[in-house]
Amino acid sequence: MQLDHLLTKETIRLQVRATGRMDVVQKAGELLVASGNADARYIEAMKHSLKTHGPYMVIVPGVALLHARPEDGVRQLCMSLVTLDPPIEFGNPDNDPVSVAFALGAEDNSKHVEAIAVLAGLLEDEQAMETIRHSTSVDEVLQIIAAAQAGE
Known part of the structure; x- marks a missing residue:
């Protein structure tokens, strides 16, 4: 599944x-639940994972990839995107503060690989990420995601 199928106006x-x-x-988890693709317990599982394992989910400067195990309440592959104003400290000395958070839910350990690959490409595009950080338009963010997915 591609990013533009996962990240929509609703997520x-x-x-x-x-x-x-x-x-x-x-907040990021509620979007997954509202999409119908994850149960409310998945939010609690993501919180538990963050409490237990620390801020390893802050994967690059300013960006968190929130997640838990597939068996923690994921119905089907899903993702949400939340930009934060102001940015939030997660406790990661190298990558804080977080201004963009993605929440990912996968129903198994393999179906999310393609989406993660496209997401990695988006994260490498500093200009695109800077635009996403400051955007107030969901349509603009969706255009950036579509361009990243197309490899532009």
Whole structure:
């Protein structure tokens, strides 16, 4: 499945105010639940993973990839995107603060690989990520995602 099938107007929220890292997980996770692709318990599993394993989910400067295990309540492959204003500290000394959070749910350990590959390409495009960080238009973000997916 491609990113443009996972990230839609319904699964993207921009310039969100959060009270802390667990609130970021809550807000990003709620979009997965609202899409019908994850159960509410998946949000709690992502929070538990962050508490247990620390801020390893902050994968590059300013970006968190929130996730938990497939068996923790994922119905089918899903992803959400939340930009944060102001950015939030997750406790990662190398990559904080977080201004963009993706939440990923996969129903097994392999179906998300293609989406992760496209996401990696998007994360490498500094200009695209900077535009996403500051955008107030979901349509603009969707155009950037489509361009990244097309390899532009």
